[in-house]
Amino acid sequence: MKDLTKISVQYLPGVGQSRAALLSKELNINTPHDLLYYFPYKHIDRSRLYYINEIDGNMPYIQLKGRILSYETVGTGRKMRLVGHFSDGTGFIDLVWFQFGSYIQKKYKLNTDYIVFGKPTVFNGRINLAHPDIDAANELDLSEIGLRPYYNTTERMKRMNLTSSTIHKLVTTLFASLTEPIPETLPDFFIQQNHLLPLDSALRAIHFPKNPEQLRQAEYRLKFEELFYIQLNIIRYAHSRRANVKGLRFPIVGQLFHDFYSKKLPFPLTNAQKRVIREMRDDMNSGKQMNRLLQGDVGSGKTLVAMLTMLIAISNGYQACIMAPTEILAEQHYATISSMLEGLPVSVALLTGSIRGKRREPILEGLQDGSVNLLIATHAVLEDTVSFHALGLVVVDEQHRFGVAQRAKLWNKNDFLPHVLVMTATPIPRTLAMTLYGDLDVSVIDELPPGRKPVVTEHRYDKDKGALFRFIRAQVNEGRQIYIVYPLIKESEKMDLKNLEEGYKNIKEVFPEFNISMVHGQMKPAEKEEEMQKFVRNETQIMVATTVIEVGVNVPNASVMIIENAERFGLSQLHQLRGRVGRGADQSYCILVTSFKLTNESIKRIEIMTRTNDGFEIAEADLKLRGPGDLEGTQQSGIAFDLHIANLARDGQLLQHVRNLAERIVTEDPD
Ligand code: ADP
Numbered sequence: 028m029k030d031l032t033k034i035s036v037q038y039l040p041g042v043g044q045s046r047a048a049l050l051s052k053e054l055n056i057n058t059p060h061d062l063l064y065y066f067p068y069k070h071i072d073r074s075r076l077y078y079i080n081e082i083d084g085n086m087p088y089i090q091l092k093g094r095i096l097s098y099e100t101v102g103t104g105r106k107m108r109l110v111g112h113f114s115d116g117t118g119f120i121d122l123v124w125f126q127f128g129s130y131i132q133k134k135y136k137l138n139t140d141y142i143v144f145g146k147p148t149v150f151n152g153r154i155n156l157a158h159p160d161i162d163a164a165n166e167l168d169l170s171e172i173g174l175r176p177y178y179n180t181t182e183r184m185k186r187m188n189l190t191s192s193t194i195h196k197l198v199t200t201l202f203a204s205l206t207e208p209i210p211e212t213l214p215d216f217f218i219q220q221n222h223l224l225p226l227d228s229a230l231r232a233i234h235f236p237k238n239p240e241q242l243r244q245a246e247y248r249l250k251f252e253e254l255f256y257i258q259l260n261i262i263r264y265a266h267s268r269r270a271n272v273k274g275l276r277f278p279i280v281g282q283l284f285h286d287f288y289s290k291k292l293p294f295p296l297t298n299a300q301k302r303v304i305r306e307m308r309d310d311m312n313s314g315k316q317m318n319r320l321l322q323g324d325v326g327s328g329k330t331l332v333a334m335l336t337m338l339i340a341i342s343n344g345y346q347a348c349i350m351a352p353t354e355i356l357a358e359q360h361y362a363t364i365s366s367m368l369e370g371l372p373v374s375v376a377l378l379t380g381s382i383r384g385k386r387r388e389p390i391l392e393g394l395q396d397g398s399v400n401l402l403i404a405t406h407a408v409l410e411d412t413v414s415f416h417a418l419g420l421v422v423v424d425e426q427h428r429f430g431v432a433q434r435a436k437l438w439n440k441n442d443f444l445p446h447v448l449v450m451t452a453t454p455i456p457r458t459l460a461m462t463l464y465g466d467l468d469v470s471v472i473d474e475l476p477p478g479r480k481p482v483v484t485e486h487r488y489d490k491d492k493g494a495l496f497r498f499i500r501a502q503v504n505e506g507r508q509i510y511i512v513y514p515l516i517k518e519s520e521k522m523d524l525k526n527l528e529e530g531y532k533n534i535k536e537v538f539p540e541f542n543i544s545m546v547h548g549q550m551k552p553a554e555k556e557e558e559m560q561k562f563v564r565n566e567t568q569i570m571v572a573t574t575v576i577e578v579g580v581n582v583p584n585a586s587v588m589i590i591e592n593a594e595r596f597g598l599s600q601l602h603q604l605r606g607r608v609g610r611g612a613d614q615s616y617c618i619l620v621t622s623f624k625l626t627n628e629s630i631k632r633i634e635i636m637t638r639t640n641d642g643f644e645i646a647e648a649d650l651k652l653r654g655p656g657d658l659e660g661t662q663q664s665g666i667a668f669d670l671h672i673a674n675l676a677r678d679g680q681l682l683q684h685v686r687n688l689a690e691r692i693v694t695e696d697p698d
């Protein structure tokens with residue numbers, strides 16, 4: 028048999044040059060193999076016949092058996108349509124064609140038995156089937172068609188008459204032209220063990236299923252294979268990297284760690300923090316390079332964990348670097364870490380884009396001669412002018428803001444590979460983590476420090492501002508601080524979006540007795556920083572901001588997060604914003620303010636936010652609502668888009684199953 032991946036789909040009967048071009052451009056179908064793997068997005072059961080007296084305008088696709096009694100042309104101009112009055116003896120409906128040629132009346136004769144298929148709608152009190160599929164009743168064996176497949180097509184394809192049913196016909200032709208079964212891709216024993224359909228049967232069944240059970244088996248086999256090969260590749264890659272890359276060995280925990288632990292640590296570590304520190308200590312003493320993803324919900328104390336891990340690296344004679352996604356965050360890390368390490372023999376430095384010239388030189392020198400032990404940096408560290416004496420550990424905070432290529436740049440600043448710890452507070456659903464970060468080992472901080480009161484989240488409409496303002500005033504008078512977040516800085520076409528600056532002015536008028544800060548993305552870094560610092564020092568009580576404060580900022584005294592136009596934010600963003608409060612001992616609140624006009628999806632998001640504080644639950648819900656392609660962090664990887672049939676939101680269990688299988692196979696036989 029010809030290799031179906033090597034020939035052009037153009038030569039398949041019924042395709043030809045112009046359709047081939049269209050298939051290639053619109054669906055990226057270039058070969059017969061691509062066509063085989065262009066799966067239907069749904070199937071409709073055509074084994075059942077309905078009667079007209081049991082249908083209404085709300086049903087999905089239905090089919091009827093009956094006769095066309097008469098034709099009539101209705102309306103004029105662009106509204107002109109052809110109506111066929113149809114009856115099965117239990118009632119009457121109208122078959123409707125909007126753009127029609129004379130062929131319809133010739134092809135579908137009066138008083139002949141037909142099976143018509145379509146989606147019923149109600150128009151002028153009568154039930155319509157627009158553009159139905161029609162087959163002669165004596166030519167159609169319903170038990171044979173079973174489930175009819177539907178393929179996605181684009182508007183352009185539809186205009187050129189390349190419809191779902193055309194694609195179905197092409198696939199039919201393709202199968203008819205095959206002289207042998209499609210070659211199997213998995214070994215026999217593996218197919219048997221896992222109760223899979225052979226590939227040939229699965230491909231036939233996904234395009235022409237006889238019944239729902241056969242369809243289910245076909246989908247299972249194809250999803251299984253798709254996810255299995257992704258996992259096999261990731262695990263093989265991780266395995267060979269572990270086997271081939273020699274890692275730095277950090278044999279001691281060291282005096283710094285012990286001194287900090289016994290003298291400076293302001294509170295006991297949570298069990299989860301202890302566990303992940305132990306996991307990393309073991310990694311760094313294993314002789315292999317550590318590649319670990321540390322997941323922990325907002326406020327779970329990842330910074331402290333990172334710092335303790337960095338102390339281990341330093342005691343073993345190496346430098347450590349933590350990279351933050353924004354200057355605000357880097358400066359905040361710098362402040363926290365230097366004050367925590369005060370009195371210990373560690374030299375800490377900060378490197379950001381705004382540290383230039385004379386202030387930058389000594390830092391660069393210190394990194395090069397090794398006198399700087401611990402660096403806190405932004406992207407600025409990636410510049411070629413920055414080099415290290417001996418960089419032993421890199422911590423990447425809030426990873427999703429860093430590209431993979433940027434991370435790799437850091438590794439190249441040494442002759443040897445440093446250990447790598449990637450931290451993220453954006454809870455990534457397990458299924459996604461397994462595909463995106465499948466080559467990293469994962470540690471999870473699944474416990475918040477004790478004494479935290481869960482944030483109380485409430486929904487308010489923007490009409491009742493009075494009560495909200497009274498609440499803000501009461502909280503500030505008790506000594507608390509407030510965030511008010513707006514979606515945009517300058518309103519543009521979207522006139523219904525509130526303007527941050529207008530909001531700021533309004534808040535100033537309502538609360539003349541308080542000091543108010545404003546921070547947004549278009550301010551100069553220095554200005555932004557100054558406003559931020561005023562809020563940190565409690566010189567301002569209310570912070571009016573855009574989402575620039577979304578990531579990482581830590582002001583434990585802030586206890587209220589008000590999110591204006593909350594319906595405009597995605598779930599993970601709302602959760603990140605909410606994570607800015609609830610960091611101190613006081614009861615904290617998150618108020619989601621919306622207009623009355625809400626889409627179903629925003630109602631769902633608000634419902635989820637008010638119901639749970641659990642980041643993982645929210646991430647799963649987000650994945651289900653939006654699909655993996657939209658989630659932050661998935662864009663660069665491309666993995667989520669390459670799936671033909673598996674769905675990361677729905678097929679989590681299967682993914683876990685094939686991952687275990689792949690792991691067992693690679694462990695038993697790495698080659
Ligand atoms: P995140 O994981 O979101 O980066 P942080 O590291 O900013 O969280 O920590 C949030 C707050 O919790 C900080 O104020 C930190 O000092 C505090 N914290 C961290 N660990 C503990 C602990 N074991 N007990 C009490 N407070 C802690």
Ligand code: MG
Nearest residue numbers: 329330452579
């Ligand atoms: Mg953090």
